[in-house]
Amino acid sequence: MADMYASLRSNVGNLGQILGDTMRTHLGEAFLEKVEQIRQLAKRSRQGDEAAREQMLALLTALPDEELVPFAKAFNQFLNLANLAEQFHTISRDCDELVCVPDPVEQLLGRLLQGQTDQARMLECLESLDIDLVLTAHPTEISRRTLIQKYAAIVDCLAQQENNQLSAREKTQLTLRLRQLIAQIWHTNEIRSERPTPVDEARWGLSTIEASLWQAVPDFLRQLNDQVEERTGKQLPTDMAPVRFSSWMGGDRDGNPFVTAKVTQEVLYRNRHAAARLYLKDILALVNELSMEEASPELLAYTGESREPYRDLLRGLRQKLRNTLDYLTARLEGHSVEVDEATLIWQERDLKAPLELMYRSLCDSGMRLIANGLLLDILRRIACFGIHMLRLDIRQDAGRHGDVIAELTRYLGMGDYGHWDETEKQAFLLRELTNRRPLLPVNWQPSSEVAEVLDTCRLVAKHPARALGSYVISMASKPSDVLAVLLLLKETGCSHPMRVVPLFETLSDLNNAADCITALLKLDWYRGYTQGMQEVMIGYSDSAKDAGVMAAAWAQYSAQEQLVAVCKQAGVKLTLFHGRGGSIGRGGGPAHEAILSQPPGSVDGRIRVTEQGEMIRFKFGLPKLAVQSLALYTSAVLEATLLPPPAPKQEWRDCMQRIAAESVTSYRAIVREEPDFVAYFRAATPEVELGQLPLGSRPAKRRVDGGIESLRAIPWIFAWSQNRLMLPAWLGAGEALQAAADRGELPLLQEMERQWPFFNTRISMLEMVYAKAEPNLARYYEACLVPKALHHLGETLRNRLELGIKAVLTLTRSDSLMAHTPWNRESVKLRNPYIDPLNFLQTELLARTRKHSAESPASEHVQLALMLTIAGVAAGMRNTG
Numbered sequence: 100m101a102d103m104y105a106s107l108r109s110n111v112g113n114l115g116q117i118l119g120d121t122m123r124t125h126l127g128e129a130f131l132e133k134v135e136q137i138r139q140l141a142k143r144s145r146q147g148d149e150a151a152r153e154q155m156l157a158l159l160t161a162l163p164d165e166e167l168v169p170f171a172k173a174f175n176q177f178l179n180l181a182n183l184a185e186q187f188h189t190i191s192r193d194c195d196e197l198v199c200v201p202d203p204v205e206q207l208l209g210r211l212l213q214g215q216t217d218q219a220r221m222l223e224c225l226e227s228l229d230i231d232l233v234l235t236a237h238p239t240e241i242s243r244r245t246l247i248q249k250y251a252a253i254v255d256c257l258a259q260q261e262n263n264q265l266s267a268r269e270k271t272q273l274t275l276r277l278r279q280l281i282a283q284i285w286h287t288n289e290i291r292s293e294r295p296t297p298v299d300e301a302r303w304g305l306s307t308i309e310a311s312l313w314q315a316v317p318d319f320l321r322q323l324n325d326q327v328e329e330r331t332g333k334q335l336p337t338d339m340a341p342v343r344f345s346s347w348m349g350g351d352r353d354g355n356p357f358v359t360a361k362v363t364q365e366v367l368y369r370n371r372h373a374a375a376r377l378y379l380k381d382i383l384a385l386v387n388e389l390s391m392e393e394a395s396p397e398l399l400a401y402t403g404e405s406r407e408p409y410r411d412l413l414r415g416l417r418q419k420l421r422n423t424l425d426y427l428t429a430r431l432e433g434h435s436v437e438v439d440e441a442t443l444i445w446q447e448r449d450l451k452a453p454l455e456l457m458y459r460s461l462c463d464s465g466m467r468l469i470a471n472g473l474l475l476d477i478l479r480r481i482a483c484f485g486i487h488m489l490r491l492d493i494r495q496d497a498g499r500h501g502d503v504i505a506e507l508t509r510y511l512g513m514g515d516y517g518h519w520d521e522t523e524k525q526a527f528l529l530r531e532l533t534n535r536r537p538l539l540p541v542n543w544q545p546s547s548e549v550a551e552v553l554d555t556c557r558l559v560a561k562h563p564a565r566a567l568g569s570y571v572i573s574m575a576s577k578p579s580d581v582l583a584v585l586l587l588l589k590e591t592g593c594s595h596p597m598r599v600v601p602l603f604e605t606l607s608d609l610n611n612a613a614d615c616i617t618a619l620l621k622l623d624w625y626r627g628y629t630q631g632m633q634e635v636m637i638g639y640s641d642s643a644k645d646a647g648v649m650a651a652a653w654a655q656y657s658a659q660e661q662l663v664a665v666c667k668q669a670g671v672k673l674t675l676f677h678g679r680g681g682s683i684g685r686g687g688g689p690a691h692e693a694i695l696s697q698p699p700g701s702v703d704g705r706i707r708v709t710e711q712g713e714m715i716r717f718k719f720g721l722p723k724l725a726v727q728s729l730a731l732y733t734s735a736v737l738e739a740t741l742l743p744p745p746a747p748k749q750e751w752r753d754c755m756q757r758i759a760a761e762s763v764t765s766y767r768a769i770v771r772e773e774p775d776f777v778a779y780f781r782a783a784t785p786e787v788e789l790g791q792l793p794l795g796s797r798p799a800k801r802r803v804d805g806g807i808e809s810l811r812a813i814p815w816i817f818a819w820s821q822n823r824l825m826l827p828a829w830l831g832a833g834e835a836l837q838a839a840a841d842r843g844e845l846p847l848l849q850e851m852e853r854q855w856p857f858f859n860t861r862i863s864m865l866e867m868v869y870a871k872a873e874p875n876l877a878r879y880y881e882a883c884l885v886p887k888a889l890h891h892l893g894e895t896l897r898n899r900l901e902l903g904i905k906a907v908l909t910l911t912r913s914d915s916l917m918a919h920t921p922w923n924r925e926s927v928k929l930r931n932p933y934i935d936p937l938n939f940l941q942t943e944l945l946a947r948t949r950k951h952s953a954e955s956p957a958s959e960h961v962q963l964a965l966m967l968t969i970a971g972v973a974a975g976m977r978n979t980g
Contacts, residue, residue, distance in 0.1 A: 106191060110184040110257055111929075115177055117278050121285045126169055133158065133166075134173045142932040159940050167944070167964035174937050175971030176284060178930060182974060183250050185926060187257050190723040203691065203734035205326050212330055216741055222333060224704055224740055228341035229674070230732050231707040233492060233568070234307070234715055235347040236300035244303050246287060247716060249280050251310060254721055256280070290966045297358045301348040301366040305373045307715055308488065312344070313377055315725030316483045317476035322726065323733070337458060337475060338451075340482035341733050345568040346370075346489040347709070352555070353494045353573040360554035365431065367491055367558075367566055372427040374488040375444060379420040381477045386413045388473055389457070391466065398460035409460075412453050419444050444486055447565060451481050490568035493559060494602075495552065497572050497580040503549045504528075504583055510543060521577050528582035529624055532589060539590045553591060560593035567597065569676070569707075571636055575601030576608045578618045578625075585628065596628060600676060604638025606646040606763070609654040612637075613661035620669040633666055634707070636676035644815055647766030647831035652861055653759040659701045667700070676707035690718075690728075694735035696860040699743035706736055713973075744856045751851050754844055755858070758835040766831030769896070779892045782885040783877070784818035785945055785969060820976050821969060822880040823873035823938060826896060832865055833903020836910060848910050862907060863920075869904045870916040870927055871976060876938050883942040884949070934975035941968035 123131045137158055143151035162170055211221050256277050259265070265273070295303070319342075324335045349366030352358035389409035394402075402408040423443045429436045444450050454477060461470035505517035508527075516524065531538050545553065559567060570588070572580050584599045603612040616635060619625050637658060642651035659675060666673035679693070694702060710718065719725040747755075769776055781787055819826045839848055851858040874897045881893040904916065917924040944965040948957045956962070 107184060107188040110187065111181050114180040114184055114253070114277070114281065117281045118173075118176055118180060118285070120278070121282050122169070122173055124282075125285065130166070130169065134170065137170075137936050138174075138932055141935045145931055145935065155936065156939060159936065160943050162940075164958055164960040167940075167960050168967060171937065171940060171964045171967035171971060172285070172289065174933050175289065175967050175974060178933050178971055178974040179246075179250070179284075180253075180281070181930065181933070183253055184257070186717065186721070186724065187254050190721065190727070191257075191261065202322075202326075202730060204323060204730045204737075207734045207738055208326055208330055211737075211741060218331055221737075221741065222327070222331065225327070225341070225737060226336060226339055227704055228733065228736055228740075229705045230342045230736050231345055231490075231568070232342060232732070233345040233347060233676075233707060233709045234304045234489065235351065235709050235711045236295075236297075236304060244306060246284060246289065247306075247720070248310075249284050249287075251721065253277060253280050289970055290963065297349045297355070297362050298365055298369070301346065301369060304346050304348045304715070305369065305488065307719055308344070308484070309373065309377060311719055311722050311725045313480065313484075315719070315722045315729065316340075316342070317479045318722065319726045319729040319733075320479045321476075322730075337455070337478045338482045340479065341736075342729050343483055344489050345492055345707075347492050347494060348489075350491040351494040353496050359551060360558045363491070363493070363555065363558055367487070367562060368427050368430050370488040370491065371486060371566070372424065372431065374484060374486050375420050375423045375427065378444075378450065378477070378480075378486075379417065379424065381473065381480070382413055382417050382420060385473055385477065386410055386417065389413065389461075389469070391461075391464075391469070393464045393466070395460035395463040397463075398456055401456060409457055412457060416444075416450065416453055419449065446563075447481065447486050450486060451478070454478055454481070485565055487563075487566040491566065492568040492571055493555060494571040494573060495555070497574045497576070497583075499548070499552050500572070500580070500583040500587060503545070503552050503587060506545055506549050507538070507543070510545075511540070521579055524577075524579040525582060525622075528579060528586050529622065531586055532582065532624055537590060538586075553587065556587045556591035556593065559588060559597055560591050564595040564597070569598040569600040569634060569636075571600045571602050571676075573602050573604065574608070575603060576611065576615065578615055578622070581619060582625070585625075596630060598632075598634050600634045600636050602636040602638050602676075602678065603658065604641040604678070606642055606650065606654050609637070609642055609651075609658040612658045613665050616662060617665050617669075620665065620671060626669075626671075629671065631671055632674065633671045634674040634676055635662055636678055636707075638678045640678065643827065646763045648828060648864075649832040649835055649861065650759040650763035650766065652857075653755050656698055656857055660698045663698065663700045672705070673701075673703070674705045674707060675701055676709075678709050679711075691731045691735045692856075692860050692863070694732070694739050695744065696856040697739060698857075699746055702736055702739035702743070704736065704740045708732075747851075747855050747857070750847060751855055751858070754839060754847055754851065757842075758839055761838045762831035762835035764831075765834040765899075769830060769899075773892065775889050775892050779885060779889045780818070782889065783824075783880050783893065784822045785941065785965075786814065786818040788945065788948065788965060789814050789818060789821075789969065817973070820871075821938075821941070821972050822877050823871070823934075823972075824877040824896065824900070825868045825872040828868040829865060829872070829903050830896075830899065832861075833906045834899060836906040837902055840906060840909065845909065849912070852910060862910065865903070865907055866911070866916045867923065869900070869907060870924060872900055873931075873938075874900055876935070879939065880942050883946050930975045934972055937968045937971040937975070941965065941972065944968060 119131055119135075122134065137155055140151045140155035140158070144155055208221075212218060256273050260270070260273055320335070320339065323341075328334055349358065349363055352363075390407065391409065392406055394408040398408050398412070399405075402411045405411045419442060423445075426436055426438060426443055454474065458470050458474055458478060461467065461474070501517060505515055508514055508516040516527070519527070539553075559570065570584055572584060575581065581599050581601050588597055588599075601612075601615065603609050603615075612635065616633065620629075620633070637655050639651065639655065642654060645651070646654065662673055662675070675697075677693075679690075690708065694706065717724075718728040816827050819828075836848065839845075848858075852862050853859070878893065878897065881890060885893065908914070908916070911918075913919075915924075917927075944961055947961050948965060951957045
């Protein structure tokens with residue numbers, strides 16, 4: 100690498116050296132030498148040295164059982180530490196300009212105010228931004244929470260080491276601390292012994308806020324305010340919150356039987372408890388700071404002639420927060436508590452109003468400098484997090500709501516709702532929605548599945564609107580799917596207008612999304628309910644699994660265009676909710692580019708986006724990283740609103756339509772129509788073994804007895820990333836691009852890549868996955884694990900991969916993949932010598948495991964080492980699902 104990466108190389112080398120010393124102390128010099136020998140052989144194997152490859156394979160297959168776990172752990176932890184060093188490098192003082200991009204907000208403000216954008220319009224747009232990042236805990240976060248905390252402590256040490264004024268003693272102490280942390284990591288079991296519960300996942304989400312976002316949000320807003328004030332002379336409002344946070348952790352019950360109404364209730368209480376605890380900590384600090392006596396008449400009228408009016412007011416808040424914590428603790432422990440709302444922080448205004456009063460008093464008394472310190476930070480936290488910390492979304496499959504109403508109509512002798520057509524369903528639902536009498540009989544004893552859905556709706560009705568986000572309906576396809584939820588909420592006593600959001604996630608549902616919303620908005624009752632706002636969720640995971648990435652991307656783009664037109668015509672404001680995953684095959688990739696590649700008019704100052712699993716840690720796990728991520732989101736949404744991309748030319752649309760049609764045919768010809776595909780998939784990847792890894796609370800399949808179609812998108816992607824073929828992220832795309840080139844459309848494709856952000860982003864994502872794909876490793880998995888009768892399919896898939904790479908290189912006129920992003924290319928290259936041995940060992944362990952039966956399983960050493968290789972490859976690939 101070039102000298103610009105010297106500090107990164109130094110940190111990687113230093114952390115690797117300490118890890119080596121730790122292993123030497125624990126397992127001896129001979130073990131460390133073997134690890135280093137295999138690493139060097141892997142590097143030479145990468146360069147085409149066949150003898151080195153054979154020697155490496157011989158060493159790996161000869162590893163005795165007792166060395167399997169520490170060996171897998173050694174490479175796994177080196178990859179984690181390399182990730183950590185790279186993550187730190189992007190926020191380091193020594194970061195180079197190729198890696199550390201300039202502040203995107205600062206750049207954008209300069210462009211806007213030097214161009215044609217009116218300053219007042221820019222400020223109005225900025226102040227009204229509504230970006231909602233929805234934290235999800237799908238089974239992708241490999242690292243345990245205890246290890247994540249240790250990784251954060253290592254980053255703190257790396258940051259302190261950059262201080263040139265450190266004494267020799269301080270340097271020694273920092274090195275000692277690093278050695279202690281890495282030793283703690285080495286001696287900690289990386290693999291959870293049990294699956295996390297939904298409550299565990301929710302606690303993990305809260306820990307990210309406490310460790311990083313609680314500080315990052317006010318830091319970002321202070322930075323944003325300074326940039327705006329410098330350019331316009333105006334300050335941002337104290338209650339401005341361009342980015343807010345919601346969560347699916349503890350609310351997403353789609354296919355997860357462990358998320359019950361009781362669990363959701365506990366998570367809602369825990370969210371409030373975490374917020375109250377952090378606000379109490381802030382108020383205690385503020386009591387120490389606001390010792391001044393001078394105050395406005397408004398504040399003195401509230402506190403009386405006090406010598407310390409600010410502290411008097413804060414002491415009252417302090418007691419209310421303590422009372423609130425006691426109340427919430429009692430509820431979490433299952434106690435029923437008599438409550439006097441006046442003694443608690445019950446509404447957001449109970450906390451916000453006194454703090455705003457103090458802020459005005461300080462400003463009126465000539466102490467704006469003090470007001471704009473910690474007090475302003477707390478006000479901005481309230482604007483972002485409220486008193487509920489995270490707004491909890493509820494998600495449930497459309498079929499479950501239909502089952503409730505069908506069981507009810509049968510009980511009431513009204514027929515079977517499940518057998519009615521769409522017109523009959525809508526007529527019934529609208530009639531009951533406008534009917535004042537209750538529909539649910541008091542003495543009805545529904546089945547347990549139906550009772551659970553109703554209990555969830557009662558829970559929604561019981562909690563304040565600010566504690567909750569949207570009610571998302573998975574696999575939605577018709578207006579009745581939305582109306583059914585609205586009826587159930589009405590019948591369970593929900594008085595606030597909960598946002599009910601259809602999630603369109605298959606190719607056909609995306610194609611019909613606009614028709615569904617058009618039909619809904621034509622219903623007078625529904626139009627009145629929406630109050631001029633309509634939210635729609637676009638599914639990336641299942642649409643890509645259904646049709647392949649290229650066809651799914653075009654369907655998502657087209658659906659958004661049509662939805663924008665439908666809502667504009669109806670005079671309704673549309674919020675699009677993007678269900679993006681961490682990996683490319685699930686709509687992942689750089690969020691900034693993704694937002695700017697959306698259709699013109701589809702952002703319009705409002706967007707919701709899921710942030711999933713390990714990507715939460717990579718983007719928001721450290722305060723400085725979180726500030727960067729918040730800036731990227733804010734600048735992208737502001738730019739997409741004020742400087743939207745031009746609508747694509749008709750010839751681009753026509754070409755993209757042909758590519759989409761060609762790609763879905765190619766994709767489904769393999770995934771659906773190739774008779775050997777399922778058998779090959781299960782043999783060539785650790786898909787079956789993934790079910791044993793205690794990653795997330797949700798089962799890997801929607802149906803236990805289902806095939807590929809019932810497999811969730813996450814393990815589908817995860818399995819193919821393990822054998823490094825990355826198939827879901829590219830299958831069908833290269834064939835379609837090559838077909839377009841063969842039709843003489845290459846100049847048109849190149850024009851689209853240059854001028855159309857949507858198409859440019861798709862090609863960039865393809866380049867990234869092609870660069871990560873390793874056909875030779877996939878071939879090795881096949882040779883070791885797949886019956887010879889199925890090898891023909893592996894050859895077909897690798898040929899498709901090669902064809903796709905050539906098609907993209909021809910299109911981009913490049914000699915190598917990712918030529919325009921050398922940092923990303925180097926990052927992939929750096930990891931390969933450490934991931935490769937884990938892949939080779941994984942195949943050996945899969946072969947050993949599959950020789951055993953359920954009655955006589957492989958040894959504990961083999962099983963744990965296999966889990967560690969899965970975790971290590973995931974860490975090296977940087978996105979698991």
